[in-house]
Amino acid sequence: MGRHVLVVEDDPAIADLLCVYFAKEEGEVRVVSNGEDALSAFDASVTLVILDLNLPGRLDGLEVARAIRHRSTVPIIVLSARDNELDRVTGLELGADDYVTKPFSPRELLARVRAIERRVEANPSSAAALSFNGVDWDPRARQVLRDGVPVALTNREFDLLGYFFAHPATALTRRELLDGVWGPEWYGDDRTVDVHVLQLRKKLGGAIAISTVWGVGYRFDPEEH
Numbered sequence: 194m195g196r197h198v199l200v201v202e203d204d205p206a207i208a209d210l211l212c213v214y215f216a217k218e219e220g221e222v223r224v225v226s227n228g229e230d231a232l233s234a235f236d237a238s239v240t241l242v243i244l245d246l247n248l249p250g251r252l253d254g255l256e257v258a259r260a261i262r263h264r265s266t267v268p269i270i271v272l273s274a275r276d277n278e279l280d281r282v283t284g285l286e287l288g289a290d291d292y293v294t295k296p297f298s299p300r301e302l303l304a305r306v307r308a309i310e311r312r313v314e315a316n317p318s319s320a321a322a323l324s325f326n327g328v329d330w331d332p333r334a335r336q337v338l339r340d341g342v343p344v345a346l347t348n349r350e351f352d353l354l355g356y357f358f359a360h361p362a363t364a365l366t367r368r369e370l371l372d373g374v375w376g377p378e379w380y381g382d383d384r385t386v387d388v389h390v391l392q393l394r395k396k397l398g399g400a401i402a403i404s405t406v407w408g409v410g411y412r413f414d415p416e417e418h
């Protein structure tokens with residue numbers, strides 16, 4: 194199946210630029226300029242969402258991201274002129290897979306898109322399911338259960354949890370986590386790891402102990418919970 198991109202961007206110049214770049218590759222690009230049209234245009238055929246945060250109308254980009262994430266695990270890349278930590282954290286907490294600040298390089302954006310697509314395609318669906326402390330990680334179903342109850346994780350959170358489960362009791366640097374989960378092509382800073390670890394802690398509560406290893410990174414401690 195080819196790439197089917199939904200671009201949600203109210204700036205015609207940026208929307209046209211994205212169309213030109215994505216049109217060079219196999220697939221389809223659909224452009225809308227506000228949140229209401231984005232939710233109407235989103236369907237099961239969409240394989241990637243490029244979403245501006247500052248949208249006209251009743252729904253802003255964060256609300257659109259939240260609504261799409263409730264319906265699908267499709268990758269979402271947020272575009273924003275807001276380059277502050279709070280907005281980055283909020284976007285990632287709502288389920289965005291990446292956060293790109295304007296102005297941006299179209300080549301860099303495409304590189305990030307390809308990195309996300311490679312990660313999704315390379316997902317080890319045939320790998321064995323893993324379980325610790327009542328938390329079941331199932332790569333085939335792309336599902337996490339806590340005491341039998343589904344836990345809603347983003348794609349990044351799911352893959353990050355799987356990486357921790359595959360390396361129990363091991364101190365992992367942020368760079369190791371970025372390379373293993375985001376891929377070595379990752380262009381962002383390593384603070385994104387901190388945001389995703391924070392989300393895993395919130396969503397899984399005390400069932401899973403991911404400890405901070407000062408000066409190094411993080412460690413999943415299967416014996417502590």
